[in-house]
Amino acid sequence: MNEIVHIGPWELAAAYLLLAFPFAIILWYRVPMLGETVISLVRMTVQLLLVGLYLQVIFRLNIVWLNAAWLMVMVAVADVSIVRSCGLRFRRIAWPVSLALAAGTTAPLMLFTGLILGRHNLLDAQYAIPIGGMILGNCLRADIVGIRTFYESIRSTEKAFLQSLAEGASLHEAVRPYVRKATQAALAPTVATMATIGLVSLPGMMTGVILGGASPATAIRYQIAIMISIFSGTAITVALAIRLTTRTSFTPFGLLDPAIFRDRPKK
């Protein structure tokens, strides 16, 4: 297979020419998102340039603790994003969610690099950072859906939840139906993706491996392994995040603490 074609600054600038199409549509129909689009484009460019520079350094040095620190930074950023998107109080759930994210990312990542790829250095930058990033990115999406579903469901069916406590359920038993519903909601997109992968779109990792010069046969093996890792990571993260946040979100009497929400309940 051929080596990947390098994209120079001028060639990259040419990619921005493609923006003529969405901008023309936005301006023609006066879609009220021009400013938002420009800001997002600038953010994307600056963020990726900075991350690219930083990753180049990390890849060149390839020091285990530095790679681990970078993964932890990614976990912290994902953590903040999840908590904000869930509409819950940062102080109450940030720590449990970060633990769940760290566990849900680390466990499949270590198995991927150690067992599947057979790397002695489990945190080799070339593998650990992109694979860890893919697992974490999916955990982030799943966690937002899972945590939000869990807490919103309990809040919206408070009467049924309290009835289960009155009937003698322990807190663990009372939240079980909500955990089931939240886990299903969180995992459903990954399950659906697995069912259609390769038919509807060529997945990101497979594309990356092919562009990197590997054969499609190698690329699909990477893709299968990453899908299983993502599924495993999201399941661990969602279950753990709900379990750990439950400890800080309920009163000693087993009631959902309304102070956990940043907004007031919808009437």
Added chain:
Amino acid sequence: MAKALEANDLEIRFGVQTVLRGFSLALASGEKVLLTGPSGCGKSSVLRCFLGFVAPGAGSISIDGEGLTAATVWRLRQRVAYVGQEPDLGTGTAAQAVERPFHYRANAGLRRNLDRVPELFERFHLARDLLQKDVGSLSGGEKQRIALISAILLDRKIFLLDEVTSALDKAGKQAVADYFHSRDDATALIVAHDPEVFSFVQRIVALPGNSQAKEAT
């Protein structure tokens, strides 16, 4: 002898609003008491205090002489059967709703009580085929009676009943009243707007609309 239910100098607040102040009540074992008063005076909240669902601003709650605290609430809740206003039976069929509490560890040994479902359905004028219906399709009165049957099956001696006959017809109300009248062993604190249904109670406690509660006999 310890009281089955006891509230001492209870104060209930919601935000800045005090709903009830200085309220005391004690029910001896086997006693039936009707709690009445205008809407919003705190009747339902008093019942929910006994389950730890409403934290009183002041005062204390005891069940069978034991103070209700974070440490005791999980055990004490298992002595009380609660049927709330407009019960939410969750999802699934009526049969699943009735069976649900028996999946909890606390009730695992009571599963044989499900054998009493046909008898109780008959007693409360419910058709047997109702068990296969989705709870979402049940009427308010059917839901009330299923929630009541579910509570009865838990074999608890203390009942907290919040407007449990509000959606029932005359015969249904009478069936509920007859059941509790016949249960000499059961203690019941009943909130109802139709006191004539529960004419067998030993006492009626009226909560006033303002926050100064009095006990009437």
